[in-house]
Amino acid sequence: MNASGRTSATPREALTPRQSPVAQFCHRYALLFAWALTIVLFSVLEPDSFLQLQNFTSIFNSQAVLVVLTCSLVVTLTSSEYDLSAASVLSLSAMLIAVLNAQLGVPVGWAILASIVAGLIVGTINGILVVVIGIESIIATLGVGSVVAGITLWISHSNMISGISPTLVELVIVPQVFGISLGFVYAVLLVAALWYFLTYTPIGRQLLFVGRGRRVARLSGLPVGKLRFGALMGGSCIAALAGVLYAGTSASADPNSGDSFMLPAFAAAFLGSTAIVPGRFNAWGSFAAVYFLVTGIYGLSLMGIQVFIQNLFYGGALIIAVALSILVRRSETREPDIAKEGN
Amino acid sequence: MVTGTPILEARHFSKRFGGTLALDDVSLTVESGSVHGLVGHNGSGKSTFIKILGAYHAPEPGAELFIDGKPVRLPLAPGVFRSLGMAFVHQDPGLVASLSVVENLRIGALAQQRLKRIAWSAEVRRCEALLHEFGMAVDPRAAVETLRPWQRPMLAIIRAVDEIRQLQSDTGVQRGILILDEPTANLADSNVGQLFETVKRVQHAGFGVVFVSHDLDEVAAVTDRITVLRDGRVAGSGPTSGFSRADLVRLIVGHDIPPAETRPAPPSRSDHLADVQDLSGAGVRGVALSLAPGEIVGASGLIGSGFAEIGPLLIGGLPARTGHLRLGTRSYDLRGMTPGAAIKAGICYVPGERLREGCIGELTISENVTLPVLHRFYRGWLRGRAMDSHARAQLQRLGVRPADPTLPLEALSGGNQQKVLLAKWLQLAPKLLILQEPTQGVDIGAREQIFTIIRDFASRGGSVLCLSGDHEQLAMLCQRVLIFRRGRVATELSGADLTKDRIAHECLGSDLRHSA
Numbered sequence: 001m002n003a004s005g006r007t008s009a010t011p012r013e014a015l016t017p018r019q020s021p022v023a024q025f026c027h028r029y030a031l032l033f034a035w036a037l038t039i040v041l042f043s044v045l046e047p048d049s050f051l052q053l054q055n056f057t058s059i060f061n062s063q064a065v066l067v068v069l070t071c072s073l074v075v076t077l078t079s080s081e082y083d084l085s086a087a088s089v090l091s092l093s094a095m096l097i098a099v100l101n102a103q104l105g106v107p108v109g110w111a112i113l114a115s116i117v118a119g120l121i122v123g124t125i126n127g128i129l130v131v132v133i134g135i136e137s138i139i140a141t142l143g144v145g146s147v148v149a150g151i152t153l154w155i156s157h158s159n160m161i162s163g164i165s166p167t168l169v170e171l172v173i174v175p176q177v178f179g180i181s182l183g184f185v186y187a188v189l190l191v192a193a194l195w196y197f198l199t200y201t202p203i204g205r206q207l208l209f210v211g212r213g214r215r216v217a218r219l220s221g222l223p224v225g226k227l228r229f230g231a232l233m234g235g236s237c238i239a240a241l242a243g244v245l246y247a248g249t250s251a252s253a254d255p256n257s258g259d260s261f262m263l264p265a266f267a268a269a270f271l272g273s274t275a276i277v278p279g280r281f282n283a284w285g286s287f288a289a290v291y292f293l294v295t296g297i298y299g300l301s302l303m304g305i306q307v308f309i310q311n312l313f314y315g316g317a318l319i320i321a322v323a324l325s326i327l328v329r330r331s332e333t334r335e336p337d338i339a340k341e342g343n
Numbered sequence: 344m345v346t347g348t349p350i351l352e353a354r355h356f357s358k359r360f361g362g363t364l365a366l367d368d369v370s371l372t373v374e375s376g377s378v379h380g381l382v383g384h385n386g387s388g389k390s391t392f393i394k395i396l397g398a399y400h401a402p403e404p405g406a407e408l409f410i411d412g413k414p415v416r417l418p419l420a421p422g423v424f425r426s427l428g429m430a431f432v433h434q435d436p437g438l439v440a441s442l443s444v445v446e447n448l449r450i451g452a453l454a455q456q457r458l459k460r461i462a463w464s465a466e467v468r469r470c471e472a473l474l475h476e477f478g479m480a481v482d483p484r485a486a487v488e489t490l491r492p493w494q495r496p497m498l499a500i501i502r503a504v505d506e507i508r509q510l511q512s513d514t515g516v517q518r519g520i521l522i523l524d525e526p527t528a529n530l531a532d533s534n535v536g537q538l539f540e541t542v543k544r545v546q547h548a549g550f551g552v553v554f555v556s557h558d559l560d561e562v563a564a565v566t567d568r569i570t571v572l573r574d575g576r577v578a579g580s581g582p583t584s585g586f587s588r589a590d591l592v593r594l595i596v597g598h599d600i601p602p603a604e605t606r607p608a609p610p611s612r613s614d615h616l617a618d619v620q621d622l623s624g625a626g627v628r629g630v631a632l633s634l635a636p637g638e639i640v641g642a643s644g645l646i647g648s649g650f651a652e653i654g655p656l657l658i659g660g661l662p663a664r665t666g667h668l669r670l671g672t673r674s675y676d677l678r679g680m681t682p683g684a685a686i687k688a689g690i691c692y693v694p695g696e697r698l699r700e701g702c703i704g705e706l707t708i709s710e711n712v713t714l715p716v717l718h719r720f721y722r723g724w725l726r727g728r729a730m731d732s733h734a735r736a737q738l739q740r741l742g743v744r745p746a747d748p749t750l751p752l753e754a755l756s757g758g759n760q761q762k763v764l765l766a767k768w769l770q771l772a773p774k775l776l777i778l779q780e781p782t783q784g785v786d787i788g789a790r791e792q793i794f795t796i797i798r799d800f801a802s803r804g805g806s807v808l809c810l811s812g813d814h815e816q817l818a819m820l821c822q823r824v825l826i827f828r829r830g831r832v833a834t835e836l837s838g839a840d841l842t843k844d845r846i847a848h849e850c851l852g853s854d855l856r857h858s859a
Contacts, residue, residue, distance in 0.1 A: 196724070199725070200724035201721070201724070201725065202504055202717035205710070205714070205725065206714070206717070208710075209706070210713055212703040212705070212706060213702075215700050216698065216699070216701065216702060218682055219660055219694060219700055219701075220682070220715055220767075221682045221683035221685070221686040221687075221715060222714075270660070279705065292574060
C-alpha cells in the first residue's frame with residue numbers, strides 16, 4: 001500500500017482514474033512487448049528454423065490480406081456494428097476477379113473495379129437492412145454473408161479457379177526490398193490511411209461517437225444514420241480490397257477462401273483495441289495484433305504442432321482480448337455497482 | 344422507539360486513495376427506530392462511507408464497527424452485510440420492470456434458491472400483508488412498470504426490509520439497518536411524501552435507517568438526526584430539530600451562500616425571440632409558448648405531464664405530430680425537425696441524462712466538448728493540440744475542476760460533468776438553450792455555479808427554457824414558470840407567485856382535486 005500506487009479499485013470520486021505515464025506506456029505497447037517476447041521465445045525454442053529473414057518476410061507478405069480484412073472490421077466495429085459478411089465479401093471479390101479475368105478474359109483493371117463495386121453493393125444491402133429497416137447488424141450481416149457465399153459458390157460452380165493475369169500478381173507479390181512484397185506495402189498504406197481517417201478527420205471522430213452512444217451522437221446533431229450506413233459500405237469496400245489482394249497473392253480464388261480469415265480478423269481487431277490507443281478499435285493496434293497472432297502460430301507450427309492449434313490460438317486470442325479489455329476498463333474507470341452485488 | 348444499544352455504530356472510519364484522504368476519522372451512530380440523515384457534497388466522503396459498509400472499500404486500520412452492540416471484523420467480506428441485517432437501496436431501485444410486484448419482492452429468495460417450490464397464491468397473500476404494513480396500496484400481481492415512479496423505491500425499501508427479516512427469522516430478531524442512498528434522486532418531489540411514509544413505517548418497525556440525500560428539505564422532513572460530511576470529515580452532527588436550513592447549507596459548503604439574487608423584471612414581451620405554436624406529440628397536446636431574448640422560462644409538472652418532453656420535441660429528438668416554431672425571423676415546421684437542423688437554427692438542448700444522452704463518459708473531455716465544432720479544427724487533419732487548448736479555455740471559463748481536457752469525462756463529479764455539457768453547447772452561442780434537469784445529481788456549490796452560468800448566458804441576450812421537477816431551482820432561476828398538467832400548459836406563474844411551494848401546489852393542482 002504505498003502512497004502513490006493506484007489500486008485497481010481507485011474510485012473516480014476521490015481521484016482521477018488516469019494511469020501514471022509509465023503504466024500508460026506499458027498499456028499502450030504491451031502487445032508489442034508480447035510480440036517481441038514471442039519472437040524471442042521461438043528463437044530460443046527453434047534456433048535453427050525460426051530466426052531467419054525468409055520466415056519473417058513470408059509472415060509479412062502472406063498476412064497482408066488479413067491486415068486489410070481486419071481494417072474492414074475496425075471501421076464497422078468503431079461504429080458498433082458487427083459485419084459478419086466481410087469474409088464472404090472477400091471470397092466474392094477474389095472469385096469475381098478469377099471468373100472475369102481468368103475465365104471470361106476481362107482485363108484485370110475492370111475485374112478489380114467490378115469486385116469493388118460488388119463490395120459496395122453488399123455494403124449498401126447491409127446498410128439498408130441495418131440502418132433503414134433496423135435489423136441488428138450481427139443478424140443482418142450473418143444472413144447477407146451466407147447469401148454472398150452462396151453467390152460465390154454459384155458463379156464458381158464450387159470450383160477453385162486459377163489463371164489470374166500475371167499483371168495483378170506482379171503488382172501484388174513481386175518482392176521488392178528485402179523480400180517485402182508490394183502487397184504488404186499496400187496493407188501498410190491502408191493501415192496508415194485508416195489511422196488518419198479515424199484519428200484526424202471529423203467523420204472518423206463522429207463515427208467514434210456514433211459507436212459509443214448513438215443517442216448522444218443524434219442529440220449532438222450528427223447524421224447518425226448516414227454515418228452507420230457509410231461505415232457498413234466502407235467496411236464492405238475494404239473487404240473487397242482484401243479479396244483483390246488475395247487474388248493477386250495466390251493468382252487464384254477459392255470459393256471458401258475468406259472463411260479462414262473471419263475469426264483471425266475479429267481476434268486481431270479486438271486484440272488491437274487493447275493496444276496503441278487502448279479502449280478503441282484502431283488501425284496500428286490491429287496491425288500489431290495481426291502479426292503477433294501470426295508469429296505465434298508460425299512458431300507453433302515450426303515446433304510441429306498440428307493445424308488445430310490455429311483454431312485454438314485465434315479463438316483463445318479473441319476471447320482473451322475481449323475479456324482483458326473489459327477487465328482493464330472495469331478496474332480503471334468503473335466501479336462495480338454495489339446494488340447489483342447486494343441483491 | 345429509541346432503545347439502549349445503537350443498531351449501528353461506526354467509529355473512526357478513514358479511507359485513503361493515493362495521497363488523498365477521502366474519509367478522515369468519521370464516526371456515525373444509528374439508533375434503532377431512527378432515521379439518520381447523511382448529507383454532503385459529491386466528494387464529501389458520503390459514498391466512500393457507504394461503500395465501506397457495503398464491503399466495497401476496505402477502511403484504513405483503526406476503524407471499528409459495532410452492529411447491535413457486537414463488534415464486527417473489518418474489512419467486511421463481500422455480501423456479509425446482509426447476514427448482519429444490513430440492506431442497501433440505491434438510486435436505481437434494482438427492480439425488473441416487466442415482472443410483477445410479488446416476483447420482484449421474491450427475486451432475492453429465488454436467486455438464492457431458498458425456495459424449493461413456489462406457492463404463488465400464498466406468496467401473493469404474504470406480499471399483500473407486507474405492502475399493507477408499509478403503506479403501499481398496489482396489487483401484488485401488477486407489473487412493476489405499471490407502478491408510479493415514487494412507488495418503485497418504496498417497493499425496493501419494502502423488499503430490503505423483508506429480506507432482512509427473512510434472514511433473521513430464525514434468531515427472532517426483527518430489526519436491522521437500511522441504507523437508503525439517494526432514493527428520491529429520480530423523482531419529482533411532489534410525491535415523495537408517500538415514500539417518506541414508508542420510511543417512517545420502517546423506522547417504527549424498529550429498523551435503523553441511514554438516509555443519504557442532496558435535498559435538504561427531504562432530510563429535514565424524514566430524519567431524526569443529521570450528520571454533515573465535508574472534505575471527508577464530520578462537519579456537524581446532531582438532532583435534526585437543532586439545524587436550520589441555513590445551518591445545513593453552511594456546514595455542507597463551509598461558507599455562507601448569499602441569498603438568491605433578486606430576479607430582474609421580465610423583459611418586454613413584445614419582442615419574442617422564440618415562438619412555439621400548437622406543439623403536439625409524445626403526450627404533449629397543443630402547447631404554445633414564447634420566450635423573449637434574455638428570458639429564463641421554466642416548465643414543470645408531475646412526471647408524465649409532458650413538460651419533460653418539450654425539449655426533445657422542439658429539437659426533433661422525439662417526433663412531433665404538429666408544431667411550428669418561429670425563431671427570430673425564421674420559421675420551422677417542427678414535424679420535420681432533426682437535432683442537426685435545430686443546432687443550425689441556433690437551438691441547443693442539454694439533456695438530463697448526462698451519461699446516456701449528453702456525452703460519452705469514457706471519451707475525453709476535449710473530445711466531448713469539441714464534437715459539435717470539429718470542422719473548426721480541421722485543416723487536412725484534426726489539430727489535437729488546438730482542440731485541447733480550446734476545450735481547456737472553455738473549462739476554465741465555466742470553472743470546471745480539474746480543467747484538464749485530456750481526462751475521461753466520467754472522471755469528473757456530476758456538477759463538473761454538467762458544466763462540461765454546458766460548455767459543449769454554449770460555445771455555439773445558441774439563441775435558445777433548452778436545459779433538462781440542469782442540476783440533477785449536482786451538489787449545492789456546483790449548483791450555484793451552474794445558475795451563474797445560465798444567468799450569464801441569458802444576460803447576454805440568449806433565451807433559456809429550463810425543464811425541471813426541481814421546484815426550488817425553478818423558483819430561483821426563472822422569470823416565468825409554465826406548469827404542465829396532462830400534456831397542456833395549465834398555469835403560468837411569475838412575479839410574487841413564483842415560489843417553490845406555489846409551483847409544487849400547481850403541479851399537483853387538478854390531480855389532487857380529482858382524487859379528493
